[in-house]
Amino acid sequence: xxxxxxxxxxxxxxxxxxxxxxxxxxxxxxxxxxxxxxxxxxxxxxxxxxxxxxxxxxxxxxxxxxxxxxxxxxxxxxxxxxxxxxxxxxxxxxxxxxxxxxxxxxxxxxxxxxxxxxxxxxxxxxxxxxxxxxxxxxxxxxxxxxxxxxxxxxxxxxxxxxxxxxxxxxxxxxxxxxxxxxxxxxxxxxxxxxxxxxxxxxxxxxxxx
Amino acid sequence: xxxxxxxxxxxxxxxxxxxxxxxxxxxxxxxxxxxxxxxxxxxxxxxxxxxxxxxxxxxxxxxxxxxxxxxxxxxxxxxxxxxxxxxxxxxxxxxxxxxxxxxxxxxxxxxxxxxxxxxxxxxxxxxxxxxxxxxxxxxxxxxxxxxxxxxxxxxxxxxxxxxxxxxxxxxxxxxxxxxxxxxxxxxxxxxxxxxxxxxxxxxxxxxxx
Amino acid sequence: xxxxxxxxxxxxxxxxxxxxxxxxxxxxxxxxxxxxxxxxxxxxxxxxxxxxxxxxxxxxxxxxxxxxxxxxxxxxxxxxxxxxxxxxxxxxxxxxxxxxxxxxxxxxxxxxxxxxxxxxxxxxxxxxxxxxxxxxxxxxxxxxxxxxxxxxxxxxxxxxxxxxxxxxxxxxxxxxxxxxxxxxxxxxxxxxxxxxxxxxxxxxxxxxx
Numbered sequence: 001x002x003x004x005x006x007x008x009x010x011x012x013x014x015x016x017x018x019x020x021x022x023x024x025x026x027x028x029x030x031x032x033x034x035x036x037x038x039x040x041x042x043x044x045x046x047x048x049x050x051x052x053x054x055x056x057x058x059x060x061x062x063x064x065x066x067x068x069x070x071x072x073x074x075x076x077x078x079x080x081x082x083x084x085x086x087x088x089x090x091x092x093x094x095x096x097x098x099x100x101x102x103x104x105x106x107x108x109x110x111x112x113x114x115x116x117x118x119x120x121x122x123x124x125x126x127x128x129x130x131x132x133x134x135x136x137x138x139x140x141x142x143x144x145x146x147x148x149x150x151x152x153x154x155x156x157x158x159x160x161x162x163x164x165x166x167x168x169x170x171x172x173x174x175x176x177x178x179x180x181x182x183x184x185x186x187x188x189x190x191x192x193x194x195x196x197x198x199x200x201x202x203x204x205x206x207x208x209x
Numbered sequence: 210x211x212x213x214x215x216x217x218x219x220x221x222x223x224x225x226x227x228x229x230x231x232x233x234x235x236x237x238x239x240x241x242x243x244x245x246x247x248x249x250x251x252x253x254x255x256x257x258x259x260x261x262x263x264x265x266x267x268x269x270x271x272x273x274x275x276x277x278x279x280x281x282x283x284x285x286x287x288x289x290x291x292x293x294x295x296x297x298x299x300x301x302x303x304x305x306x307x308x309x310x311x312x313x314x315x316x317x318x319x320x321x322x323x324x325x326x327x328x329x330x331x332x333x334x335x336x337x338x339x340x341x342x343x344x345x346x347x348x349x350x351x352x353x354x355x356x357x358x359x360x361x362x363x364x365x366x367x368x369x370x371x372x373x374x375x376x377x378x379x380x381x382x383x384x385x386x387x388x389x390x391x392x393x394x395x396x397x398x399x400x401x402x403x404x405x406x407x408x409x410x411x412x413x414x415x416x417x418x
Numbered sequence: 419x420x421x422x423x424x425x426x427x428x429x430x431x432x433x434x435x436x437x438x439x440x441x442x443x444x445x446x447x448x449x450x451x452x453x454x455x456x457x458x459x460x461x462x463x464x465x466x467x468x469x470x471x472x473x474x475x476x477x478x479x480x481x482x483x484x485x486x487x488x489x490x491x492x493x494x495x496x497x498x499x500x501x502x503x504x505x506x507x508x509x510x511x512x513x514x515x516x517x518x519x520x521x522x523x524x525x526x527x528x529x530x531x532x533x534x535x536x537x538x539x540x541x542x543x544x545x546x547x548x549x550x551x552x553x554x555x556x557x558x559x560x561x562x563x564x565x566x567x568x569x570x571x572x573x574x575x576x577x578x579x580x581x582x583x584x585x586x587x588x589x590x591x592x593x594x595x596x597x598x599x600x601x602x603x604x605x606x607x608x609x610x611x612x613x614x615x616x617x618x619x620x621x622x623x624x625x626x627x
Contacts, residue, residue, distance in 0.1 A: 037576075040576055041570065055473060056264075056271065056274055057270055057274075058269040058270050060474075060476040060478070062474065065475075068540045121274065122276075124281070125280065139353070144557070144561070144567055145570075151249060152242050152353060152354075156245075158249055203245050264473060330479070331486045334489065344458075348562070352561055355564065358562055360458060361459065361563075362451065362452065414451070
């Protein structure tokens with residue numbers, strides 16, 4: 001089932017794609033990959049979550065393989081990071097990058113939840129799918145870089161994605177307009193993730209004695 | 210192609226999902242993840258094999274994203290392990306857990322083979338798909354935990370899944386009823402896996418000189 | 419959408435499957451897996467790229483799960499490597515194996531690009547899909563073996579796949595016959611990869627200061 005093209009959804013999707021490509025390229029540079037490896041990791045990070053979402057929903061081929069705008073956004077953002085590195089000799093780190101990544105997380109979590117609702121999925125499943133869309137790209141990136149995915153260890157990462165998706169679902173249930181629900185969900189996810197970064201929040205660890 | 214809802218198949222699927230969520234949560238706790246990380250690993254272990262099966266068969270969205278029962282089974286079983294750990298301070302290990310995991314393996318191998326036959330796949334392909342369904346969730350879990358998947362190293366794990374799937378296919382070919390074939394396959398897989406655990410059977414290793 | 423069965427495409431696909439199964443089995447033996455683990459890695463390497471391609475294109479179930487020829491090619495080639503190892507006590511290494519792997523890469527890159535064009539994908543997307551088909555199996559293999567995928571580090575690997583796919587797309591655009599475009603693409607990819615192996619070409623590394 002392919003639904004009416006949705007300009008808002010596509011715009012958000014593209015913005016999230018570019019944001020995650022920046023983070024993916026940055027991590028590839030820090031891991032000492034060659035230039036093409038950096039581009040591969042950037043693309044996998046940027047396109048992975050949306051492709052996973054569309055495969056699971058049954059919107060196949062995935063949106064990012066139907067429109068050339070997605071690979072262009074991913075490759076462009078990845079190349080920009082590479083260009084910056086080749087000029088300046090380093091890539092930015094620290095809080096600013098965490099904020100960009102949080103924005104990508106928020107946007108993807110929201111598109112996942114909205115697309116799931118569009119395909120008449122149940123509320124809990126829509127939250128699950130939004131979370132998977134948000135954390136999917138970064139998980140694939142970390143698996144490729146052979147490290148334990150940050151989503152399993154990072155302070156309040158998947159939780160923020162789940163909060164964003166749940167906000168979308170609740171807002172929709174209470175009759176909010178589609179765009180309102182999306183803004184509310186993105187703000188909730190972004191705020192929680194950035195707060196967790198700033199105050200260094202951690203979920204309780206359950207290390208066995 | 211979505212076939213007639215099959216209550217037996219769904220029940221077995223749900224039982225396998227809960228069993229694998231227990232094993233996934235246990236491994237997440239032992240790896241020292243935070244509470245949400247444990248839930249993520251439990252869900253990936255529990256839902257991964259069935260999602261892979263349904264994607265490959267073309268039953269999309271996957272069963273576990275059409276019915277809320279699947280995430281409820283996965284999250285419930287994962288939360289139960291977490292609750293046990295937070296109460297008792299440890300998670301069970303040893304033979305009992307290996308037996309639970311063997312039961313999950315047997316049930317998933319059987320559902321994979323039966324669904325493949327339902328979709329008119331060839332006998333060899335049904336065995337292959339049953340094996341992939343059985344070992345898929347644990348493989349995704351181990352990749353997330355950044356260890357070499359047990360299926361590549363463990364005594365007689367994928368072999369047991371393949372035996373269970375082959376038994377289903379053979380029984381079906383010889384005219385056995387669907388439920389009989391499933392019981393026979395599950396028993397064969399479970400018995401071989403538990404025997405391998407108990408007597409510490411190992412396949413010959415092929416280390417190069 | 420399933421298109422007219424294409425004998426040339428299927429033959430190339432099967433040859434690539436067997437070539438990648440050889441490389442997968444070899445790597446499994448070198449990693450000291452047990453015999454079934456070797457077969458699992460060989461199958462994942464051989465079938466992974468094509469399955470990924472077909473899932474993303476929407477040709478589901480994937481070609482390799484519709485015809486028994488694919489698993490037979492994968493299992494047969496994997497078993498042959500195992501048999502050789504059990505007889506001789508070692509597996510071949512060095513340039514000859516790199517050349518076989520380059521042939522598999524070239525053939526898969528070409529089938530990915532052609533199938534994408536057949537499904538009316540845009541030129542850039544066809545190049546992307548050809549590249550993913552070429553490098554997909556090896557990436558899954560390396561993730562299973564818990565190492566950073568060679569595609570992120572190896573001299574001119576994904577670049578060669580992209581060149582092969584781009585050659586197919588360009589040739590098709592300039593009106594070349596389908597078989598001509600495929601031969602041209604395969605030769606381009608293979609030549610670049612083998613040259614990179616022989617002269618030890620490396621892409622610039624971007625290690626941060």
